Amino acid sequence: MAKKKAESGTTDDLCTEHHHHGKTAKILLLAETEAQRMGEFFAVLSDPTRLRLMSLLAGDECCVCDLAERLDMTESAISHQLRSLRAGRLVSYRKEGRQVFYRLHDHHVLELYQTVREHLAE
Template sequence: MADKNNLENNSKDVCEVVCTHPDVVNRVKDRMIEEDQYSELAEFFKIFGNPTRLKILSLLAIEDLCVCDISETLNLNQTTVSNQLRILRANNIVKYQKEGKMARYSLTDLHIEMIYKVGLEHILE
């Protein structure tokens, strides 16, 4: 019975008549990015799929921080935080600046903060 309900619900999501609009299809096809760019974009968004990394980003959206301060704030050991920061750094999400023996982390640019904030705004609607 559940399969029949799914079929009925899914049938509401499709056109009842097959009628393509070549001008529309061509217009949107012309604006599509390359296949490898879709793959790269998918990999980029995977970075945001880890709660610990998102917590780190949320902190760095407030203020630049060192590993010790991030670890203390999130109640995580420094190794865990360092591993996540390494992933974020490798994907150009965060950067760091050495200050003596300390490294202070920040978001690479405003785009990263915007992605985080727009995602948060979306789930809070």
């Protein structure tokens, strides 16, 4: 059954009781807004093209046209993806003449990338 919600009054049962005594607690239901933010973060990492870009930038900074050549994709597509990576604060950039050199934002990002890559390599 289960129409949509019943809300029988007892909101706390079974899985919730250990929140009262603070022991294994502090692992609480993620708030909607926080879940949203966290989801957006992972969403940036959920695209193969963006991950490949990050794998290139993990080595050294690189300009857009080189990235495009390496991935054999149009510079437009790459530019769009770098925009997402920028918005997600996963990369930084520096302008030099007409070129723009991108790099991973910080070591935090590199570590996350490598951790997951190794995790999946099993």
